[in-house]
Amino acid sequence: MRLSTLRDTDALGLRLLGGENELDRTVRGVMTTDLRDPSRYLTGGELVLTGLAWRHGPEDSEPFVRLLSAAGVAALAAGEAGVGPIPQDLVDACARHRLPLFAVDERVAFATITEYVVRQVSGERAGDLAAVVDRHRRLMSAGPAGGGPDAVLDLLGSDLDLRAWVLSSTGREIGGAGQPLPAPVRAELAGAQQAASRTGRPAPYRATAQGGRTYSLFPVRTAPGADVRATVLSDWFLAVEADAGDWPAERLELLRGVTRLIGVERERRDAARAVRRRLATEVFELVRGGAAPSEIGARLRAATPVLLPGGGAPPQWQIVVARVDWDDAGPEAAPGPVARALLEELLAEPAEPGAEAADRVAVAVADDRAMALVPLVPPGRPAPARAGAPGAGSAGSDEDAPGAVQGPAAPSGVGGAADAPDSPESAGSPGSLGSGARADRPAGNGAPAGAEPVPLRADRLLAAVRGPLARGLGEDGRLTIGVSAAVHSPEGLRGALEEARHARRVAAARPGRVCVAGDDELASHVLLLPFVPDDVRRAFTARLLDPLHAYDRRHRAELIPTLEAFLDCDGSWTRCASRLHLHVNTLRYRIGRIEQLTGRDLARLEDKLDFFLALRMS
Template sequence: MPPTLASVVRNSSLHLTVLAGADHLERPVRWVHTSELDDPTPFLEGGELLLTTGIKLGTSTKSLQAYVHRLADAGVVGLGLGVGLSHTEVPQPLVDAAAQRGLPLLRVPEPTPFIAISKAVSAALAAEQYEAVTTSFEAQEELTRAALGQNGTAAVVRRLAARLGGWAALYDSSGALSVVAPDWAARRAARLAAEVDRLRRRPAPASAALQGRAPGFDTADEDFVVVQSLGADRRARGFLAVGTEDRITPTERYVLNAAVALLTLTLERSRELRHAEERMGAALLRLVLAGQVGTARQVAAGLFGGLPEGTIRVLVAGAAPGAERAEGEAPVHDLTELAERAEQAGGRAGEKLLVAREPAGKEGKDGKEGVAHGERLVLLAVDGGAVHRACLGAVEEHEGLALGVSAPAPVEEAGVAYAQAERALAVALRGGRRSVGHEEVGAGSLLPLLGEDAVAAFAEGLLRPLREHDRTARGDLVASLRAWLSRHGQWDAAAADLGVHRHTLRYRMRRVEELLGRSLDDTDVRMELWLALRSGEE
């Protein structure tokens, strides 16, 4: 702790007497400054014990009051007046003004040189700094040993909480609470979800400080809380929160910074290990999708404890077209974020999961070049499990991603499920939807599954001769064709719908054939004309 006015006064070798402000002697002294100026405030930073002989102070009550007010407003923690030179005793108006402002006023006797007070405070400040360095070094050693031990992140959090005399909590990159110490602080740590979520949207490292009843931290607890994101490449790998009864001291700040550095290194090291596991998991997933389930099962037994069991689903995620991020926000909507959330959900639930990234390319069959697509994420997860739910929740929560989900299937049919998920993703991207399941692809109309621009161009070109005829000649050929097709070629029913004789309708259909150069007896022609007519209704 820094020296206070009380500790300076208690130094018997200085022979100081408190004349005013005795209730404020616990203020820390950051420096001792001597000045005979009437207004020394331009040369002060706040926190000083100011010493003066009062040569230029004068004796008028007004000038002495103004002097005290200037010092108090500048953050001076105490005033020492040396007697015996310009003042035989401390002027009473000065004592009264100091008492009014709550500014401690010390009488410095003539035998006590100002330099002695400066030396005493300097020695105390040096001792404080030495103690801070020693304590910080000891804490860093202790935290480092904890980080290198078993379950290092949890150990660091527990040691940090003990060092600060408060509580500490660690959150994963999704904002979920993973470690808290002591156990009783879990309720307080959970209340920081909104603050952690705000930091998730900012590049790491970032921090926030708040007190118990600050906006957004609805609790009766009067903790002083600091939340810090953990990450080395602008992406938060986790978040650390600490709560203390009082504001953390500079020494405690060193301890906190050491914990942040160790946790960041631990998380980054864990990330590298996870990357290696991800590469092995991606290779296993490719084996499964290629139908080599037996081989994949043998390999997975030794590396991952086996493949997902029971009914599975394949999920394929891709970036939605035109997705934009708010300026200054971290990339929370991309495939990396989705993969991390899926893995965290699987880890918490104890579910097996296989994940692989597919680079941007062109999708085709039998070696033929197909439709271009961007980078995608492929996941094989337990049907209806935590990973499945987490992926659905992630794409619904954040714009920027679309998800295709296969039908439930055994692991042996993962290749078929993968093809289903790809088709479902294509429908989601084309229709501007967040997620589409395979069950939805085969339900409802065919039109939503087709590219809008392609269908519109096809319909406009096919029906153009009929529409040009209707604008310049008698007979509504487009309406007549729609009625005839909707009645499956039944002349009487279609004519009744139009309110014309069936011979009139027959004449119009022959005219349609002539203008289009196609036979209405051809089933494919009827289908194409019906799609063209329906596309104009969508």
């Protein structure tokens, strides 16, 4: 809105006292103040209303006007109620600083002017946003060449000064204008979005993230009306750095229009994933049906160009099995498809700026479980060509190409979570699913010739995204994932599938909403313990450990911690005493008390093993 519009609106009672040549200035807001220095509350473009209470003499006008001019306000309007004509020193100061000055008729309340300005500015911004949506609709109709989600986010920033990002349920940044969001902030917003969606409240959702910044979250839904549990773990959402709580209805509806347009892009990418889903289904049907390795190998060779366009055949494969269980969910929240969509988001590779994420995985559904076929790529190998990527198809190492990864994709690029096993930089950065940087890997242009791919590690798969996903699962859902070892040939896929399935069952036996296990946990006693019936486990542990717990409660003797340390030190008296900061004689007394209470002999291997298993099952 222009200042000339305010002057020409008779109902506002504004009389221009100076600044005739400045009436083309744009008014972006309104502020009422009688502070001597209101500059800290000004952002530029305001119409400042004042009753002149700050003015005690002619000398006060110059510094007040100078501050307003430096803050970039559009104009000053001084009320005549109670003070009479506007002082000439104020008129002169405004003239010196080329600040338009209005006198407000004493019969007109400041609230009338404020309401008018707010209504007009909000209406104009809504009109601007409508133009943004219309332009982006044309961009989206051009398909991938239109720029994807980044195009509308650029327009939101340039036209409406709104900083916004499109994020996945795992916090992966799908699109953004300008500076990327820090990984911990993305994790916080993803968790807040899922928790709010679970409540069923209408969007947008308000979230305050690290640093005290406020964001408004708008879900991007492609299946309106579905059970929220069918979508919340794989939804995209639009995060706008603003508080939409006081936005007019028209502006909110236009932002929802933006999410619908982004939903079109989501559907396009889902359609592309349908090809990989079909390939995965065919491969896993052959593996589960006991087909000949030559037949499986032929199908893998056909799938490789789809998963790694231009990348050649991967030397190794890995399998991930996931299941989502709900206490009570309708048919729309079927666990298999929900787990499939989640795995596709979880394993999507973060993209370079300006390019969409590369999907290197193919996911199928069988027996209410999702099964992902993951090709492993050696470190230093050129990333597959991507539509819209700068320099797509050119060679580039994982060191110098943002988003290129060692092995499979990093889990959504979210790092810095409290439960991350290593540093935030490694837990959520590209390549973080592997075992980290190799000591023999040179900086800059790739890895040594013949370098092995870095396998996906179970302990890092969910480290950075466990928090957001747990909030999406709520109190009635569980996610369990199993990861196989890497295999070098089609002959190993059947064994890899069995490993991943068994690892998932181990994860399912653990407490918690989000659990993952890897193949390395299948070579020990933990493979057997999850499948011991609960009543047998309780009876076994009670018979061995209840006497010790009771004694510890009565005497504070710490027999259970002593037993754990003794077994962990392989029965070494000196090492155990040193760890517990005890004299060896004191340790011998405690072990003797344990043997007396339980009737067992800790010098016997069988009794040591029983205690070990009881502690693991307790």
